[in-house]
Amino acid sequence: MTTERQRPLRADARRNREHILQAARTAFAAEGLAVPLDEIARRAGVGPGTVHRHFPTKEALFEAVVLEHLEQLTLDVRAALAEAEAGPAFFAFLAGMTAEADAKQDLTEAITAAVGPMGVEAEELAAQLRELFGALLARAQQAGAVRDDVGAADVQAIVVAALTAGRRRGASERPGRLAEVVFDCLLPRHTHADGNTA
Numbered sequence: 085m086t087t088e089r090q091r092p093l094r095a096d097a098r099r100n101r102e103h104i105l106q107a108a109r110t111a112f113a114a115e116g117l118a119v120p121l122d123e124i125a126r127r128a129g130v131g132p133g134t135v136h137r138h139f140p141t142k143e144a145l146f147e148a149v150v151l152e153h154l155e156q157l158t159l160d161v162r163a164a165l166a167e168a169e170a171g172p173a174f175f176a177f178l179a180g181m182t183a184e185a186d187a188k189q190d191l192t193e194a195i196t197a198a199v200g201p202m203g204v205e206a207e208e209l210a211a212q213l214r215e216l217f218g219a220l221l222a223r224a225q226q227a228g229a230v231r232d233d234v235g236a237a238d239v240q241a242i243v244v245a246a247l248t249a250g251r252r253r254g255a256s257e258r259p260g261r262l263a264e265v266v267f268d269c270l271l272p273r274h275t276h277a278d279g280n281t282a
Contacts, residue, residue: 101138103128108149112190117146147206150194154209157181161216171229174220175267182243182263186250195243231272242266 107128111119121142125135139145160177167173185191194202202210217236224230246266 097138100128100130100134103130104135104138104145105148108145109152112146112149113188116189116193117142121145144203146190147202149190150202151206151209153184153188153191153194154206154213158209158213158216161213161220164220165216165223170220170223170227174224174230175270177220178239178243178267179263182246182250185243185247186263192247195240195247228272230270234270239270242269 104124107124111124111127121135122132124142124145125132128135135145139148160180164173164177167176181195185195214236217239221230221234221236221239225232246263249262249266
């Protein structure tokens with residue numbers, strides 16, 4: 085456990101840490117892990133040494149930002165599980181997650197595992213998110229809203245495909261359109277998105 089977690093930070097140290105995190109959120113969202121740590125320090129208005137005191141490596145700072153994303157996704161999937169309509173809740177969660185990741189390169193990299201293994205806390209939260217998402221998927225399948233021959237790993241691969249397709253195409257007049265098309269493959273066979281059967 086780090087010293088930072090063992091005792092509260094002074095007010096100025098807390099402000100510096102928040103400035104660093106805010107700069108990192110913006111930088112990582114736009115550029116992913118490729119952004120230099122010195123650039124984050126510059127945007128935060130602090131020296132590189134101050135960044136290193138709070139986050140020993142760029143990967144540690146990246147993980148702190150990704151943890152925030154994972155925490156929010158966990159809240160979102162819990163909210164989706166509480167919705168009365170399982171099918172719409174499932175697809176709304178998928179659409180929301182994809183839209184968020186499409187706007188944030190760091191979240192895309194985390195979802196697609198492009199950044200490699202993360203720390204214990206992030207891995208535990210990711211495992212919790214996978215478990216909750218599995219329950220959301222199973223609920224939608226039981227409601228007949230999602231085909232029953234796909235698993236959570238299949239859906240993750242489909243989300244990655246939607247993100248990849250969207251990034252390759254670039255900005256369009258209808259953001260999220262490619263994701264909608266890709267997600268259609270999750271509908272029960274012979275059922276169209278409008279609910280009509282073939």
